[in-house]
Amino acid sequence: MKVAEGVHRIDGVRISNAYLVSADDGLLLVDTGIPGNAKRILAFIERLGRRPDELRTIVLTHWHIDHVGSVAGLKRLTGAQVAIHELDAPVLAGRERPAKGRRAMAVITRLFHLRPVSADLRLRDGDRIGGLEVVHVPGHTAGSIVLRRDDGVVFSGDALLGDRHGGIRPPDPGLSLDPDQARASAEKIRALGFRLLLPGHGRPAAARPRPGPSSSQS
Numbered sequence: 001m002k003v004a005e006g007v008h009r010i011d012g013v014r015i016s017n018a019y020l021v022s023a024d025d026g027l028l029l030v031d032t033g034i035p036g037n038a039k040r041i042l043a044f045i046e047r048l049g050r051r052p053d054e055l056r057t058i059v060l061t062h063w064h065i066d067h068v069g070s071v072a073g074l075k076r077l078t079g080a081q082v083a084i085h086e087l088d089a090p091v092l093a094g095r096e097r098p099a100k101g102r103r104a105m106a107v108i109t110r111l112f113h114l115r116p117v118s119a120d121l122r123l124r125d126g127d128r129i130g131g132l133e134v135v136h137v138p139g140h141t142a143g144s145i146v147l148r149r150d151d152g153v154v155f156s157g158d159a160l161l162g163d164r165h166g167g168i169r170p171p172d173p174g175l176s177l178d179p180d181q182a183r184a185s186a187e188k189i190r191a192l193g194f195r196l197l198l199p200g201h202g203r204p205a206a207a208r209p210r211p212g213p214s215s216s217q218s
């Protein structure tokens with residue numbers, strides 16, 4: 001489904017959202033869903049009349065399994081470069097256990113046997129990739145990022161979520177490494193300003209006038 005100029009949310013990827021972005025140098029994918037979505041994502045690319053090998057870059061908003069689950073398969077099938085924040089890269093590579101990971105996420109991670117992936121690009125705050133600016137928003141994980149396009153389209157991963165009605169909700173404290181930091185990062189994203197929020201879960205959310213800091217929809 002087209003959600004913004006040059007951006008599609010990939011149909012059929014459940015639980016979390018994966019977005020395909022047309023960039024100057026080919027296609028860029030933001031997150032990959034749970035394991036088992038690689039072929040679905042490639043079929044979606046072909047339905048758009050593009051070739052799977054046009055997928056040059058996969059940017060992961062954070063290391064959680066429902067976002068990185070299909071990255072190993074996609075990297076193998078397309079040769080795309082994989083980018084993640086430098087603080088989440090060691091977990092993705094299987095070199096570091098998700099220490100202090102909240103219990104629910106630790107259980108989910110153990111359920112799937114995630115294939116380790118070594119990132120080609122380790123991102124930092126302020127980097128640009130495929131025309132998108134990287135903003136570090138730690139808390140949900142240490143290396144959570146959002147990606148901001150110059151026209152105000154923001155891919156927020158799990159750092160700020162959508163609901164089913166086009167509204168915005170804060171990250172789930174139970175799934176966050178540091179709930180206080182996650183809350184502060186969610187405020188930081190709101191303060192950045194956006195025209196359209198494309199979250200890791202839930203529907204796209206268009207910007208609305210802010211009623212005030214104390215009346216968030218939690």
Ligand SMILES: [Zn+2]
Binds near residue numbers: 064175
């Ligand atoms: Zn997450």
